[in-house]
Amino acid sequence: xxxxxxxxxxxxxxxxxxxxxxxxxxxxxxxxxxxxxxxxxxxxxxxxxxxxxxxxxxxxxxxxxxxxxxxxxxxxxxxxxxxxxxxxxxxxxxxxxxxxxxxxxxxxxxxxxxxxxxxxxxxxxxxxxxxxxxxxxxxxxxxxxxxxxxxxxxxxxxxxxxxxxxxxxxxxxxxxxxxxxxxxxxxxxxxxxxxxxxxxxxxxxxxxxxxxxxxxxxxxxxxxxxxxxxxxxxxxxxxxxxxxxxxxxxxxxxxxxxxxxxxxxxxxxxxxxxxxxxxxxxxxxxxxxxxxxxxxx
Amino acid sequence: xxxxxxxxxxxxxxxxxxxxxxxxxxxxxxxxxxxxxxxxxxxxxxxxxxxxxxxxxxxxxxxxxxxxxxxxxxxxxxxxxxxxx
Amino acid sequence: xxxxxxxxxxxxxxxxxxxxxxxxxxxxxxxxxxxxxxxxxxxxxxxxxxxxxxxxxxxxxxxxxxxxxxxxxxxxxxxxxxxxxxxxxxxxxxxxxxxxxxxxxxxxxxxxxxxxxxxxxxxxxxxxxxxxxxxxxxxxxxxxxxxxxxxxxxxxxxxxxxxxxxxxxxxxxxxxxxxxxxxxxxxxxxxxxxxxxxxxxxxxxxxxxxxxxxxxxxxxxxxxxxxxxxxxxxxxxxxxxxxxxxxxxxxxxxxxxxxxxxxxxxxxxxxxxxxxxxxxxxxxxxxxxxxxxxxxxxxxxxxxxxxxxxxxxxxxxxxxxxxxxxxxxxxxxxxxxxxxxxxxxxxxxxxxxxxxxxxxxxxxxxxxxxxxxxxxxxxxxxxxxx
Numbered sequence: 206x207x208x209x210x211x212x213x214x215x216x217x218x219x220x221x222x223x224x225x226x227x228x229x230x231x232x233x234x235x236x237x238x239x240x241x242x243x244x245x246x247x248x249x250x251x252x253x254x255x256x257x258x259x260x261x262x263x264x265x266x267x268x269x270x271x272x273x274x275x276x277x278x279x280x281x282x283x284x285x286x287x288x289x290x291x292x293x294x295x296x297x298x299x300x301x302x303x304x305x306x307x308x309x310x311x312x313x314x315x316x317x318x319x320x321x322x323x324x325x326x327x328x329x330x331x332x333x334x335x336x337x338x339x340x341x342x343x344x345x346x347x348x349x350x351x352x353x354x355x356x357x358x359x360x361x362x363x364x365x366x367x368x369x370x371x372x373x374x375x376x377x378x379x380x381x382x383x384x385x386x387x388x389x390x391x392x393x394x395x396x397x398x399x400x401x402x403x404x405x406x407x408x409x410x411x412x413x414x415x416x417x418x419x420x421x422x423x424x425x426x427x428x429x430x431x432x433x434x435x436x437x438x439x440x441x442x443x444x445x446x447x448x449x450x451x452x453x454x455x456x457x458x459x460x461x462x463x464x465x466x467x468x469x470x471x472x473x474x475x476x477x478x479x480x481x482x483x484x485x486x487x488x489x490x491x492x493x494x495x496x497x498x499x500x501x502x
Numbered sequence: 503x504x505x506x507x508x509x510x511x512x513x514x515x516x517x518x519x520x521x522x523x524x525x526x527x528x529x530x531x532x533x534x535x536x537x538x539x540x541x542x543x544x545x546x547x548x549x550x551x552x553x554x555x556x557x558x559x560x561x562x563x564x565x566x567x568x569x570x571x572x573x574x575x576x577x578x579x580x581x582x583x584x585x586x587x
Numbered sequence: 588x589x590x591x592x593x594x595x596x597x598x599x600x601x602x603x604x605x606x607x608x609x610x611x612x613x614x615x616x617x618x619x620x621x622x623x624x625x626x627x628x629x630x631x632x633x634x635x636x637x638x639x640x641x642x643x644x645x646x647x648x649x650x651x652x653x654x655x656x657x658x659x660x661x662x663x664x665x666x667x668x669x670x671x672x673x674x675x676x677x678x679x680x681x682x683x684x685x686x687x688x689x690x691x692x693x694x695x696x697x698x699x700x701x702x703x704x705x706x707x708x709x710x711x712x713x714x715x716x717x718x719x720x721x722x723x724x725x726x727x728x729x730x731x732x733x734x735x736x737x738x739x740x741x742x743x744x745x746x747x748x749x750x751x752x753x754x755x756x757x758x759x760x761x762x763x764x765x766x767x768x769x770x771x772x773x774x775x776x777x778x779x780x781x782x783x784x785x786x787x788x789x790x791x792x793x794x795x796x797x798x799x800x801x802x803x804x805x806x807x808x809x810x811x812x813x814x815x816x817x818x819x820x821x822x823x824x825x826x827x828x829x830x831x832x833x834x835x836x837x838x839x840x841x842x843x844x845x846x847x848x849x850x851x852x853x854x855x856x857x858x859x860x861x862x863x864x865x866x867x868x869x870x871x872x873x874x875x876x877x878x879x880x881x882x883x884x885x886x887x888x889x890x891x892x893x894x895x896x897x898x899x900x901x902x903x904x905x906x907x908x909x910x911x912x913x914x915x916x917x918x919x920x921x922x923x924x925x926x927x928x929x930x931x932x933x934x935x936x937x938x939x940x941x942x943x944x945x946x947x948x949x950x951x952x953x954x955x956x957x958x959x960x961x962x963x964x965x966x967x968x969x970x971x972x973x
Contacts (some may be wrong), residue, residue: 218521222568264789278644288658312642313646415749425574506783507745
């Protein structure tokens, strides 16, 4: 037997093998500890972790709807404040719930500046309903609502820059992270819950089922995303970029090739034009966040 | 068990669902190679790997056999083998 | 002591006396005076509550849900389109069994846009799992807030409730009203004791998802609670009467129903007009009466059947339309169901939609239509426009 007494996210949940969001749930609770109230949106994690009565959450947890977690969290925080309670309030919501349907409630909560931490587990599409495109889906990814085809190279729109939108709301702390770097995730969650005001962390959580790779490679894929510059881990405090993970950047090809959602870019032959556009996104990220390690000539 | 109104439940029941039955490949560890770096215990989405008393243990009641531990092990100490039966 | 007060301000006073810890609402005509007054009370230190200005009604009720789940008594108010935007949360709150009380200043639904009164908004949410009380005048709708909290929070109920009153007609009308003192309400309404509560000392998962193995039983339990809510409202209404002299033990109020040949059934402020019309009709030898529905959910079918027993014709005045149904009115369908097997003729009359005035002569004309067996129709249409 494995001693699980210190774990706050229980085994027995129904996530797919190698699930990135399940890794995040565990890491998040390791960082928050027991004195927390978790608010979930409808989505994969909510469904795989709480089929009645088998909850995987050993801390107080509430789910209301798809789009209202930030408002429910606001209400919880107001109640705690009124009664001088000390629990931290943490939302854990998917990218569909965050980038798309939940924007109204999130905007309100961040404008009001509640002392909450909103964590988005970003697996870049609506996975719970079957891999439909969301505002977080990257350019050219084939999803069930943006399928690649003779007339399409997949999702035609770029990923929405949500961290910047929340930064513009005056969020005290905005960060991105990846389950590929567990210690970094925990450090950022700990920082966010101990920073007064509304904080946002967007965590890249590769989804083997939705992206099309072997579940053993969840962390490997997450690392590749960072190494090619398509995902950047950074921190912003009170509107200013404080830190971004520096890398020796690789071309985007290997990251794309490893996932079925991009395989149309390589069949029947490499689509140089489209891959160049994706490379340009990585290049722009690198310039914006200054992540390239410059080697001496 | 009577329902708790509000679709509410106390913790403790998730482990009723023994996800080990999903497994096709199972992890085995070579303790000669293991450096106790903690990568596998932290990476496991099932909390099914522990490092106690100098031993890496897999909780086969819950290990889904995803292979993240083997893939990430920097020392290549974990292998996934086809589980008989 | 009677004070002259605007309906909305009386509701705000009632909400304050119930000591909500969190107030969250989004402005919408004709609910605004309630939430403005509550904001003043918080600003002036008269009410010790967290007052959240939110982005939408969706957030307003979601905030209330969160606060309630964390153990606070909460308050909100809305109308019309606002209630519709909330609708998903409305159903959710009932399933979560959070005893939230919300005032509804009844208003028509668009399109076409209308800010004026009818009862389409709350009646459309009759199956949402919230009990629904309707007030006839400012005193009644004020008192119903105290009753609503006390009934909702009983652990044999744990359901949310609407306190409904006609927008403008009651929300913006000044009437003499007796507002109890804080001491009196504290004696009547004890502090809220949550049943399920988000608390790190005793973790609980709330609002889990249910497979087909569990879902139906949750719905069944909620229906049982709704049935118990009827008894609870009656009991706490009686208790209110004992303390304050205004008895609300009945879900309906019968007016001049003895030997009536035609009985009206109605909800809300229209009942005042109907009572006056009945007095005039009675003076002219027309034996009319009224059964006013105070508790619309749970539907007091037995009480209504008892009150209407032996009346040949029943005219239900509907400030709503159930589009595409034979009776046209939401309430009539349920009254008819309550009277199944009695041989009583029940007719719906759609009146007063979108603020159309209803006068005593209209009531009298409807009685005549019912006597002739003509009903299930719009009454008062401007035929020159059609």
